[in-house]
Every structure is written in structure tokens, then in C-alpha cells.
Amino acid sequence: MAEELQPVADEALAVPAVVSVLSTILQRQAERNDGASSGRKAPSAFQGVRKPSISVRRYLERIFRYACCSPSCYVVAYIYLDRFAGSHPAVALDSFNVHRFLITSVLTAVKFMDDIYYNNAYYAKVGGISLMEMNYLEVDFLFGIGFELNVTPVTFSYYCSILQREMCRESLPSPAPALAPASRSLICCLAEEESSSCQLAV
Structure with a gap:
């Protein structure tokens, strides 16, 4: 039986700075790439057919409220996104894929960083995608970063x-x-x- 979504706290809970800042960076990057020539964009498992109605900030805040992962996971998720981008320069982060990249990178980071975390079915529900898609994106992302999960203190x-x-x-x-x-x-x-x-x- 699938786990029910349980928010970490109510809406009044302050969102960590890392969530706000990361959403700003990714939103700006997505908008910049939206303006680039779409004809040059490489196909990707993360690419959606339409832009999600939820903003990047609201989506990342949703992940924060329901995923209950440590703040450091968001930093590691950002590192993983950068590694993916470095290995796949033709796959541009834009408004059609940024949400899928976010939920997948956070899922990957929490499994590496935290001792206790929710399963893929729960994260799929948080992210608004199917379990099959969540599993597929996770595998694609892991291969995309070459399974390079370790993050040194310096990095x-x-x-x-x-x-x-x-x-x-x-x-x-x-x-x-x-x-x-x-x-x-x-x-x-x-x-x-x-x-x-x-x-x-x-």
C-alpha cells in the first residue's frame, strides 16, 4: 500500500534558505534556456510535452514540506544537477524538464545523504509523476552522472x-x-x- 503524503509541518514553517536560493537559480536558468533555439535541444527522458503549471519555487517548497530530507540534500542535489549538465551539454535545463530534474536529483541525494527516507512511490506522488516514470528517471539520472555520487567536503x-x-x-x-x-x-x-x-x- 502506498504511503500517504505527510507534510513535515504546516504552511507557516519557514522554508530553508537553500530551497529558496536553489529555486531562484534553477528558475532563472530554465527561463534563459527557454529563450534559446528549441531546435537544438537534445531529446531527454526528463523532457515534458508541456510546462507544468506549478512554479519551480512552489515545486521545490512542496518537496521540502513532504520529503523531510536534510537541508544538505538540496546542496548535493544541486551538485548532481551540475554533474549531469557537465556530462550532457546538449540537454539544456528548461521549463519543460526542470521539475523532473529536481525531483530526481533530490531523490538521488536523499538516498546517498540521509539514513532514513521515503521510497520511490512516495517521491513519485510528491513529484506528481507515476512510479514507473520515477524509477526510469532515477536510473537515467544515475547513468547520466556516471554513478558519481560521492561529494567531498571541499566540493x-x-x-x-x-x-x-x-x-x-x-x-x-x-x-x-x-x-x-x-x-x-x-x-x-x-x-x-x-x-x-x-x-x-x-
């Missing part, structure tokens, strides 16, 4: 710094305030107990 910290810079860019008002924020530090993505490895002065 993890590097991607944290990318996410943090993006978060700082979004949080700075325009025009910039006269006071220099050199003494302020911003945690980019991790839970408080994990944050020591991912802190930069801004």
Missing part, C-alpha cells in the same frame, strides 16, 4: 559558497546601503548544527 563547501553568494545578491537592497556589511556573515543553506563548514563573510 560541498564550494557549492555552498555559490548558493550563499546568490542569497547575498538577492538580499542586498538596491541601491546598496552606505554601511559596509563586512562584519556580517550569512549561513547559506545548512541547518544550524551543520553551518560551521559553510560560512562566508559578506
